[in-house]
Amino acid sequence: MPHSLTPRDKGNLPALSAQPLIRLDAYVAEDGSTVVNGHLLAMGGTRPPNEAILDAVAMFARTLGTPVAATVIDRSVRQVARLRVHPDGSSRTIGEEEDLPPGRERTTAEEKAFPPLARVERIIQHAQREELHAAFVLAAALREHLTLRRGAEDELSLEARAIEAYLAYRRGDYTTSTGLALTVARIRCGSDLHRAVPEVARATAAWQRLRDEAQVATRGQELLHMWERLSAAGLLREPSHHAMAQTVRARMERGSPYAGTPAPAAALTAAQVQVAPEDTPLAPTRRGLRRFTRRGSRSDG
Template sequence: MSRFATVRKSQASARQAVSSPEIVKAHTYFTVVISVDRTTINGEEIPTADTEDVNEAVLDVLHTYAQAWDTAVDGSVTDRRQGVLFLIRVEPDGSSSMLTDSPIPLPTPSGGVDEWIRHINELAAAGRLEHAYRLAGSLRERLAEEVGADHTDAVESRALEAYLAYLCQDHRSAMVLTLGVARIRLRQRDPSAVEDVVRATAVWQRLCDTGAVLCHGKELVALWDHLTANAALPGDQGRLAPYVAGRLRDVERSSTATRLGLKQPAAGAIFA
């Protein structure tokens, strides 16, 4: 059994900008990456003085958000200088704590993946799904850099991240990730690709945004057509292909009617 399966069963001006009272609370989770020459938080570089400790600079920024929003904020910190990742929480009063017992070594082609999976399992079992989800995403990104997105471990980590995204109600991300897994496994002629397309169909049913339903529905139809053409479908799963095509047609008609100001069919006819 795959080891991934367990979860399934300028400085002043910058700081001033961050601490602005006009800051909008969009999320309470931050992705921090510390490299030798730069530090970023959610992709934005944080200027630091030559004599300033980078870790303190990161904590200072996160504390500013926690104070502004009057709630604890969490973050995953990837320290590429030391080759580790750790999860932290910063409280409005400025206190901070690690959410894992110790820093997690960054995975490499020669190992470290199992330890990440263990931490992800522990976080998920403890109900910290958001942290498990973010850690799985960090693992996927790291493996894609180290061994390539099509490597077995990278694909498995993507599938794990997709499942955790689903549990976290992030259905759009779960859809994108699951479709990515399915496409890779189809290229590799992996029989488990059928299960991935079935999972993608289940996630698709959870999408509410019409644009997302249409976009990903077309991708799903293409995947089902591919499987059908290659006789790769068991009988019971073969019924899903016409279901997806039928629902997609209904949503397309409803979308067209909305644009033209025509009377729409009942919601049940579209999303049944």
């Protein structure tokens, strides 16, 4: 097979007690990197991600001798797909109305096989080994699925987004890191200003590395507004936070050193601050998606 789950052992199998149907999840990044149940697939050749996902999920179904459900977030086509895969290799997609209704019961069932905190541990292990691409893709997969299940403002969703922002920073992708960190800071500012301070600081650290003039100006305006809110609330108690706020203010006043003309600061009103995350919307699942439909007795060779 041109791909595999790593490592392959019984510890990777979903819990047999998961009810009412064993549920896995999968994620396809925009670059084609593919994750199944918290494990990055080692892709080979030109095999498309949907085929790799179906093979991996069918392996679980055959091993367990029972149908398996899988929720796929495919960023390459910006769509969610909900699958049913059987031990004989057959598969189909279902509509949202055919699944458990969104809520605690479905979330519990989906997270029982491989809990989020166990996935965070795996991400940390990759990061400690400097496997930053793997760590980043796994973090993105975790954040996407937690956001789909629990909403962007859920505590676990926010933590996953913060981890993803940190890993993007480690990889030198400061644009992505700034966007992710700003979303966390934005949500914190709307719910708990006390917890917003470190998040605004992290977003500022990434923003300071930006080189794109438009990004510096747009993101800087929002950061400046956040620092001013925190200052007005008397929450800038650390000298480092005062210094970061001043850094943003000074850079906005003089314009980006990488820009041709100054970009003056323009404080945003509370009504102008976008609360929602910047994630590109995903098309909902629907029945009969051909790329995830197979007849039974398909060979993996």
